[in-house]
Amino acid sequence: MLGDIRLQQPDASAELAESNAALAELFREQRLPLQQFLLGMLRNRAEADDALQQVFLKLVENWATLRLDTAKSWLFTVAYHEAMAARRRRFRQESALAELWSRPVWQSQASPPDAAERREEIEIVRSSLDALPAAQREVVERRMFRNQTFQTIANELGCPLGTVLTRMRLALKTLGELLEE
Amino acid sequence: MSEERDELDLLAFRYVAGELTPAEAAAFEPRLADDQAAQVAVSRAVGLSQRLASAAPPADQAAPARKSALVWAQPLGWMAIGAASAVLAVNLFWRPAADRNASPATNVQPAGGSPVDALVWARLQSEQEWTAADLEDWLDQPESPDDSEEPPPAPEVPSWVFATKRPSKGGVNP
Numbered sequence: 001m002l003g004d005i006r007l008q009q010p011d012a013s014a015e016l017a018e019s020n021a022a023l024a025e026l027f028r029e030q031r032l033p034l035q036q037f038l039l040g041m042l043r044n045r046a047e048a049d050d051a052l053q054q055v056f057l058k059l060v061e062n063w064a065t066l067r068l069d070t071a072k073s074w075l076f077t078v079a080y081h082e083a084m085a086a087r088r089r090r091f092r093q094e095s096a097l098a099e100l101w102s103r104p105v106w107q108s109q110a111s112p113p114d115a116a117e118r119r120e121e122i123e124i125v126r127s128s129l130d131a132l133p134a135a136q137r138e139v140v141e142r143r144m145f146r147n148q149t150f151q152t153i154a155n156e157l158g159c160p161l162g163t164v165l166t167r168m169r170l171a172l173k174t175l176g177e178l179l180e181e
Numbered sequence: 182m183s184e185e186r187d188e189l190d191l192l193a194f195r196y197v198a199g200e201l202t203p204a205e206a207a208a209f210e211p212r213l214a215d216d217q218a219a220q221v222a223v224s225r226a227v228g229l230s231q232r233l234a235s236a237a238p239p240a241d242q243a244a245p246a247r248k249s250a251l252v253w254a255q256p257l258g259w260m261a262i263g264a265a266s267a268v269l270a271v272n273l274f275w276r277p278a279a280d281r282n283a284s285p286a287t288n289v290q291p292a293g294g295s296p297v298d299a300l301v302w303a304r305l306q307s308e309q310e311w312t313a314a315d316l317e318d319w320l321d322q323p324e325s326p327d328d329s330e331e332p333p334p335a336p337e338v339p340s341w342v343f344a345t346k347r348p349s350k351g352g353v354n355p
Contacts, residue, residue, distance in 0.1 A: 036227035125236035169191040
């Protein structure tokens, strides 16, 4: 009897270790995408981090019943509901929502990395921008660096809004490919 | 398929940029509850926009015409200029005689400790244009760089993650 227990213990321990490893891997893999997703919805770093913590707490609470193959989509669904709950807590008025929509998400970014990393990152991003056709680069720079709306860009360039959006779409595609490499 | 993804990426970018109309946002946002492609697109748009924003040139290059138009038009601009004049007057006429004989090079530091004095001095030294926004920025600055922002969260898996219940591979998602 005692022998049976001793034999079973290593199995249980191994199972727990395996489970913890899977949980840790899921955390590492999904932390950044979830954080970005929450930031996209909340436009506020502190609230996004709070919501992210809630998401992972729920992950831990439900870990015993979760299926690994659908855990990622489960996490995003929970994140969506956490973000909506956070917004309900924060915004009670229509005007406040209007302010939310008017604020680009990148104004809520975290503190920058150290100087060397930052220089390297800037170099990579600028070389990617340089790889864009001039017309696309101009739209990206005006939108990101001068904070002009797409409509303003269209007005100033004297072209239809659809043209500006098409250029941005093509630029996003190229930048996504270059920066994900 | 790829074109659909590109359109979704643009939609997500416009969403995170705050450029969807309320109607568009109201139509797009519910998709984020269960549309995995839309969820990933938003996450990707935030990541990309943050990386692009990190490479923004200095504000002067990005918006060269902003400062000059504002300085004379705002009350704070005039207040700042008044403060500069007052500090100059103090320095010129109220200093002890012995100090007046000292060479200018010995008086490179502002005498007072207040932020406004320091700003006045810094601006006089650099001969930069002085806007009301600059004054506001200066006064809004924290006392030390340590106060400015929390450090980014560590990438390690926190220990509470492992304070979990018994694992199971065969469970069912809610």
